[in-house]
Amino acid sequence: MRSVSLVTVALAMPLAAASTCHPPKWTVGQTVLTTSGPVEGHAAAVASEVSEYLGIPYAQPPVGSLRFQPPVRYNGTQRVDGKNFGFSCIPSNLTAFDAEYPQELIEQFGITDVGLELIKSINNPGIPVSEDCLTLNIWTKPQTGEKRKAVMVWVHGGTFISGSSAVPDYNGQFFAEQEDVVLVTINYRVSFFGFPGNPHGPQNLGLLDQRLAVEWVRDNIAAFGGDPSRITLFGESAGGASVDHYTHAFASNPIIAAAISMSGTVTGIRPRPAADAAYIWYNTTTALNCGDASTTPPSQILSCMQSATPHQIVATLRNVINSPIPMPYSPTVDETLVFSSPQTHPVAMIPLLIGNNDNEAGLFRVFLPPLFPDNVTREEEFWHGDNQSKFSCPAGARAARSAREGNPTWRYRWHGVFANTELATRPPSGAYHYSEVGVLFGTLKGNTREEETVGRWMRGAWGAFARDPVKGLERYGRGKGKGWPRYDEEGKTLARIGLEGREVSFVRGDFYDAGC
Template identity: 85%
Template sequence: MRSVSFVTAALAIPLAASHCHPPKWTVGQTVNTTSGPVDGHTASVASKVSEYLGIPYAQPPVGSLRFQPPVRYNGTQHLDGKNFGFSCIPSNLTAFDAEYPQELIEEYGITDVGLELIRSINNPGIPVSEDCLTLNIWTKPQTGENRKAVMVWLHGGTFISGSSAVPDYNGQFFADQEDIVLVTINYRVSFLGFPGNPHGPRNLGLLDQRLAVEWVRDNIAGFGGDPSRITLFGESAGGASVDHHTHAFASDPIIAAAIPMSGTVTGIRPRPAADAAHIWYNTTSALACGDALTPPAQVLTCMQSLPAQQIHATLRNVVDSPIPMPYSPTIDETLVFSSPETHPVANIPLLIGNTDNESGLFRVFVPPLFPPGNAAQEEEFWRVDSQAKFSCPAADRAARNVCEGLPTWRYRWHGVFPNTELGTRPPSGAYHYSEVATLFGTLEGGNTREQERVGRWMRGAWAAFARDPVRGLERYGKGNGTGKGKGKGWPRFEEGGETLARIGFEGREVSFVKGDFYDAGC
């Protein structure tokens, strides 16, 4: 069992060093980085927040760099920081990306809010390109700590879509309300990010994420951030990515803490290498670049020479469900492991959890699985599906961190609000992804008072963890300057103790139940 003293000692120095006094900060001032000097600007709503968009952290992965690990970007030219970079090229998430069927709208009682969410799930209107490896920063160094904790967000999208330009992920409200620097990144997705080539690197998207974290470590001090206090957080595929980092880079994580939300390496399971290779060769054959009998170098050269849109046209839909997925992390025993439960994990604190009704999102992409009159059987199927892919893996990952002697917290999201309601037959409840916009404070209207309070509480908790991953949550809400009341704090996770935080339950910010309260069947 590992001692937590290592983590405590590691955090003691940066917390003390954070009170050094940097030069006076001007909103939007130019910051020198390894990518070149970056001009900022005032965020669109939070007028005291400096926003820097579209900063390249890697060279464009095109031509001979396609299907290769990312190469660090170094530049000297001015970057204007005004616009998000291109999003990475996705593939279709479902068979209904073009138009959601009217029969399913009626079947599931899809609301106007829900239909808008479904139609936006593949990021329509966001420009895409292979030249997409950029990141964005929101910061407010003129107040609070002079060297702030940093939170780096990995978007979801089932590893086949997603973008840091999605409005839900805009970091200005997080940076404005909490004493942190917020970073979002793009990484390669779909076939270009997870190609499955048996003779080359298979997990390019994960390598992109790692290089972005390295860029943050090397440059974030210029934006008022503390490079020794980086928390990696993400949801769905982003949550699984966070968990992959704790395994893949266990001996050198760079990050000081991790928050996997609704995603783990055992719940969103990686592809076997043979399955990935099968998809690689199906694609190369369809594009007349050869098959498993063709010299691998010849296949690769051909694939690197094709227009990206020609490759995109051959990609498969995910017709049934985002899990399992045709393009996703692939077992290579270097970054992604066949037995992650026995592989070392990073010696860092963990905040982990999931929503109360994960499958409330996934089920609306398929017709009912059972004949009419079998509603109970349908409900049981989806309940078990949520438990097997999200709740139980989160429980196992939390329990492992506790066994390693590492500070661990666990939550369950229960927030159900009018402007996040997906469907009514049956009620969608707290479905997969339903917490994200509330966490970021980016919903565009119609928030209830309860929803505003829950969002504020959740942002404050995530930021408290980032500022001090060892003690921050235990102190959160105890009247120690957080401004969140006189609560008892959030105790570390124990299966038998009242330590599992129910966020948004019955409209309240938080309540606690036993750690294994939702683990029946695990």
């Protein structure tokens, strides 16, 4: 322990120096000293002036006695080569046919080639998985722009059961190239490993992973040219809900300066009640012959579960859509990180950018046969209601609360529909859940001119918010007579992005909140 402490102090000295004075010259891919050890970098594959650092460990591998426990900070002196993404965290299935989407549904919904590739990518095929997965990635360009750049930390989605920072859509090189920011993506534990539901143990391990990753960024990002006082946490779907959870869980000490919640809130993607989480835990422990609540001491159950192989655990997990419990592996109400009444719980007093997509259900409905096969009108009404109850109305309520409490707040709605994002044709999938992510990161191929313009505008807006969360968006595009006014339910403040291929237009703030 003494030797580790000395190493930590030795590493802290150059880091402190890096935080106070900018190096006279930055070499692309130069080695950077961190609390995880010296990290080697390289030029990004396409944006060759961007330095890329991959697979940096921020927590000790959560294996053995650390399985089902809060993350433990990683401190090391060994060189990190930074060339490859780390392992993805172990997922579970969304449906029973994740590996092979049925031909009858392809024909029924008119699934496009683009859509089929998206559906097949749900469980990150081809990306290696392991419990040893708590790593992050950094893209930066310190040789230009601000000497201490705003930092954007991306939390991936995936229904809390899958997802990875190695997904190609999240590659940060184009964001870091266009915008004067440092872009960070993180892994966190998902599915049963991140949200086990043990009633006698710590809950919401995946959310604690996210917090530790933010702490690592705060402590190390200055050495990559970033400003630890200007960290924006942003994410989509389960990542968007995670960002919202974060603002509630760490209201008094958020570390972050701003938040962007995309298609996910704590009231829309609702957490599990503790009783449901415990049911899932004991269902799994019983299946693995580790005991149940009535016959076996909790400590004995935990020890047995920590000795099981990951394969044995995964074999017991439920398909999410077929589960009798909604979102069976997800944040759990514990009144510490996740709250039963989030609407009345304090939130971090920081600027917020929040929004959702015009037809979120365009993705979800293709995993289910029609619910009302003989009544098209009723089918459409159901999915419209699903959009409202899970996405539009919660985003509106969260934006209204943020503005009411005096935080600079902005709200958007994504409308972009492009040939290389089209999912289904019967009915048209429209601007479905997740369809904006590749456009935002600039990682799609075959973009039209309009799509490229919309993507650049969106990256610019997100970057402007990160650089100056208080006034950046009000000033953004001002030279063109635009600017994005703060959210007001009654004013023309809701930004419609990508509508009919255009960058942005504005409507009344509550324009889409009918029935809320």
